[in-house]
Amino acid sequence: MxxxxxxxxxxxxxxxxxxxxxxxxxxxxxxxxxxxxxxxxxxxxxxxxxxxxxxxxxKLDINAASEDDLARKARIPAAAARAVVAARPIYLLSELRGLPEIGAAAFDAVAAIFDVPELVYRDKLT
The missing domain is CATH 1.10.150 (DNA polymerase; domain 1)
Structure with a gap:
Protein backbone atom coordinates (compact mmCIF):
# COMPACT_ATOMS: atom_id res chain seq x y z
CA MET A 1 0.00 0.00 0.00
CA LYS A 59 -3.24 5.35 2.69
CA LEU A 60 -6.53 3.61 3.45
CA ASP A 61 -7.73 0.45 1.69
CA ILE A 62 -10.44 1.44 -0.78
CA ASN A 63 -11.86 -2.10 -0.75
CA ALA A 64 -12.28 -2.12 3.03
CA ALA A 65 -13.67 1.39 3.56
CA SER A 66 -17.35 1.85 4.27
CA GLU A 67 -19.55 4.10 2.15
CA ASP A 68 -19.56 6.59 5.00
CA ASP A 69 -15.75 6.55 5.29
CA LEU A 70 -15.36 7.08 1.56
CA ALA A 71 -17.77 10.03 1.57
CA ARG A 72 -16.48 11.59 4.79
CA LYS A 73 -12.73 11.12 4.41
CA ALA A 74 -12.47 11.89 0.68
CA ARG A 75 -15.29 14.47 0.85
CA ILE A 76 -17.14 13.02 -2.11
CA PRO A 77 -20.92 12.83 -2.62
CA ALA A 78 -22.77 9.86 -1.14
CA ALA A 79 -23.73 8.70 -4.65
CA ALA A 80 -20.06 8.55 -5.64
CA ALA A 81 -19.20 6.58 -2.50
CA ARG A 82 -22.05 4.14 -3.26
CA ALA A 83 -20.73 3.69 -6.80
CA VAL A 84 -17.24 2.86 -5.49
CA VAL A 85 -18.62 0.27 -3.06
CA ALA A 86 -20.80 -1.27 -5.80
CA ALA A 87 -17.80 -1.55 -8.15
CA ARG A 88 -15.72 -3.57 -5.68
CA PRO A 89 -13.34 -5.22 -5.73
CA ILE A 90 -11.21 -2.43 -7.14
CA TYR A 91 -7.90 -3.69 -8.52
CA LEU A 92 -6.57 -0.38 -9.86
CA LEU A 93 -7.60 3.11 -8.82
CA SER A 94 -7.89 4.01 -12.50
CA GLU A 95 -11.01 1.78 -12.64
CA LEU A 96 -12.85 4.57 -10.82
CA ARG A 97 -12.48 6.83 -13.86
CA GLY A 98 -14.99 4.60 -15.65
CA LEU A 99 -17.73 5.24 -13.09
CA PRO A 100 -20.16 7.99 -14.18
CA GLU A 101 -20.54 9.21 -10.57
CA ILE A 102 -16.79 9.83 -10.24
CA GLY A 103 -15.63 13.00 -11.92
CA ALA A 104 -12.06 14.26 -12.04
CA ALA A 105 -12.29 16.11 -8.72
CA ALA A 106 -13.81 13.12 -6.92
CA PHE A 107 -11.18 10.81 -8.39
CA ASP A 108 -8.37 13.09 -7.20
CA ALA A 109 -9.93 13.29 -3.73
CA VAL A 110 -10.26 9.51 -3.45
CA ALA A 111 -6.75 8.85 -4.82
CA ALA A 112 -5.23 11.25 -2.27
CA ILE A 113 -6.60 9.24 0.67
CA PHE A 114 -7.24 5.70 -0.56
CA ASP A 115 -5.22 3.04 -2.33
CA VAL A 116 -5.62 -0.50 -3.55
CA PRO A 117 -3.73 -3.11 -1.53
CA GLU A 118 -1.20 -5.24 -3.33
CA LEU A 119 -2.74 -8.34 -4.79
CA VAL A 120 -1.47 -11.62 -3.44
CA TYR A 121 -1.75 -14.74 -5.55
CA ARG A 122 -3.10 -17.74 -3.68
CA ASP A 123 -3.21 -21.15 -5.24
CA LYS A 124 -6.69 -22.44 -4.43
CA LEU A 125 -5.92 -25.92 -5.72
CA THR A 126 -3.37 -26.87 -3.09
Whole structure:
Protein backbone atom coordinates (compact mmCIF):
# COMPACT_ATOMS: atom_id res chain seq x y z
CA MET A 1 0.00 0.00 0.00
CA UNK A 2 1.28 3.45 -0.79
CA UNK A 3 2.07 6.01 1.87
CA UNK A 4 2.13 9.77 2.31
CA UNK A 5 5.03 11.54 4.06
CA UNK A 6 3.75 13.65 6.93
CA UNK A 7 6.00 16.60 5.99
CA UNK A 8 4.50 16.64 2.48
CA UNK A 9 0.89 15.60 3.13
CA UNK A 10 -1.93 17.97 2.24
CA UNK A 11 -4.27 19.27 4.92
CA UNK A 12 -6.97 16.92 3.64
CA UNK A 13 -4.64 13.93 3.83
CA UNK A 14 -3.55 14.79 7.38
CA UNK A 15 -7.15 15.17 8.51
CA UNK A 16 -8.34 11.94 6.89
CA UNK A 17 -5.36 9.66 7.49
CA UNK A 18 -4.60 10.76 11.05
CA UNK A 19 -8.19 11.59 12.09
CA UNK A 20 -7.25 15.14 13.03
CA UNK A 21 -9.63 18.01 13.67
CA UNK A 22 -9.17 21.21 11.58
CA UNK A 23 -7.35 23.09 14.36
CA UNK A 24 -5.03 20.10 14.91
CA UNK A 25 -4.25 19.97 11.20
CA UNK A 26 -3.37 23.68 11.17
CA UNK A 27 -1.09 23.32 14.20
CA UNK A 28 0.67 20.36 12.57
CA UNK A 29 1.16 22.21 9.28
CA UNK A 30 2.60 25.25 11.09
CA UNK A 31 5.08 23.02 12.96
CA UNK A 32 6.45 21.36 9.79
CA UNK A 33 9.00 20.22 8.77
CA UNK A 34 9.67 17.70 11.52
CA UNK A 35 13.35 16.80 11.92
CA UNK A 36 12.62 13.58 13.79
CA UNK A 37 9.86 11.25 14.89
CA UNK A 38 9.98 12.63 18.44
CA UNK A 39 9.23 16.14 17.20
CA UNK A 40 6.33 14.83 15.13
CA UNK A 41 4.85 12.93 18.07
CA UNK A 42 5.09 15.99 20.32
CA UNK A 43 3.17 18.04 17.74
CA UNK A 44 0.34 15.49 17.52
CA UNK A 45 -2.54 15.05 19.96
CA UNK A 46 -1.85 12.16 22.35
CA UNK A 47 -4.69 10.04 20.95
CA UNK A 48 -2.92 10.11 17.57
CA UNK A 49 0.75 10.32 18.61
CA UNK A 50 0.79 6.95 20.36
CA UNK A 51 -0.07 5.20 17.09
CA UNK A 52 2.43 7.04 14.87
CA UNK A 53 5.55 4.96 14.28
CA UNK A 54 6.98 6.60 11.14
CA UNK A 55 6.85 9.69 8.95
CA UNK A 56 5.11 7.65 6.26
CA UNK A 57 1.34 7.41 6.78
CA UNK A 58 -0.31 4.51 4.93
CA LYS A 59 -3.24 5.35 2.69
CA LEU A 60 -6.53 3.61 3.45
CA ASP A 61 -7.73 0.45 1.69
CA ILE A 62 -10.44 1.44 -0.78
CA ASN A 63 -11.86 -2.10 -0.75
CA ALA A 64 -12.28 -2.12 3.03
CA ALA A 65 -13.67 1.39 3.56
CA SER A 66 -17.35 1.85 4.27
CA GLU A 67 -19.55 4.10 2.15
CA ASP A 68 -19.56 6.59 5.00
CA ASP A 69 -15.75 6.55 5.29
CA LEU A 70 -15.36 7.08 1.56
CA ALA A 71 -17.77 10.03 1.57
CA ARG A 72 -16.48 11.59 4.79
CA LYS A 73 -12.73 11.12 4.41
CA ALA A 74 -12.47 11.89 0.68
CA ARG A 75 -15.29 14.47 0.85
CA ILE A 76 -17.14 13.02 -2.11
CA PRO A 77 -20.92 12.83 -2.62
CA ALA A 78 -22.77 9.86 -1.14
CA ALA A 79 -23.73 8.70 -4.65
CA ALA A 80 -20.06 8.55 -5.64
CA ALA A 81 -19.20 6.58 -2.50
CA ARG A 82 -22.05 4.14 -3.26
CA ALA A 83 -20.73 3.69 -6.80
CA VAL A 84 -17.24 2.86 -5.49
CA VAL A 85 -18.62 0.27 -3.06
CA ALA A 86 -20.80 -1.27 -5.80
CA ALA A 87 -17.80 -1.55 -8.15
CA ARG A 88 -15.72 -3.57 -5.68
CA PRO A 89 -13.34 -5.22 -5.73
CA ILE A 90 -11.21 -2.43 -7.14
CA TYR A 91 -7.90 -3.69 -8.52
CA LEU A 92 -6.57 -0.38 -9.86
CA LEU A 93 -7.60 3.11 -8.82
CA SER A 94 -7.89 4.01 -12.50
CA GLU A 95 -11.01 1.78 -12.64
CA LEU A 96 -12.85 4.57 -10.82
CA ARG A 97 -12.48 6.83 -13.86
CA GLY A 98 -14.99 4.60 -15.65
CA LEU A 99 -17.73 5.24 -13.09
CA PRO A 100 -20.16 7.99 -14.18
CA GLU A 101 -20.54 9.21 -10.57
CA ILE A 102 -16.79 9.83 -10.24
CA GLY A 103 -15.63 13.00 -11.92
CA ALA A 104 -12.06 14.26 -12.04
CA ALA A 105 -12.29 16.11 -8.72
CA ALA A 106 -13.81 13.12 -6.92
CA PHE A 107 -11.18 10.81 -8.39
CA ASP A 108 -8.37 13.09 -7.20
CA ALA A 109 -9.93 13.29 -3.73
CA VAL A 110 -10.26 9.51 -3.45
CA ALA A 111 -6.75 8.85 -4.82
CA ALA A 112 -5.23 11.25 -2.27
CA ILE A 113 -6.60 9.24 0.67
CA PHE A 114 -7.24 5.70 -0.56
CA ASP A 115 -5.22 3.04 -2.33
CA VAL A 116 -5.62 -0.50 -3.55
CA PRO A 117 -3.73 -3.11 -1.53
CA GLU A 118 -1.20 -5.24 -3.33
CA LEU A 119 -2.74 -8.34 -4.79
CA VAL A 120 -1.47 -11.62 -3.44
CA TYR A 121 -1.75 -14.74 -5.55
CA ARG A 122 -3.10 -17.74 -3.68
CA ASP A 123 -3.21 -21.15 -5.24
CA LYS A 124 -6.69 -22.44 -4.43
CA LEU A 125 -5.92 -25.92 -5.72
CA THR A 126 -3.37 -26.87 -3.09
Missing amino acids: RTVHVNEASREQLAALLDLRPEEVEALVRARPFPGLGALRRALPFRVARGVRAFEIP
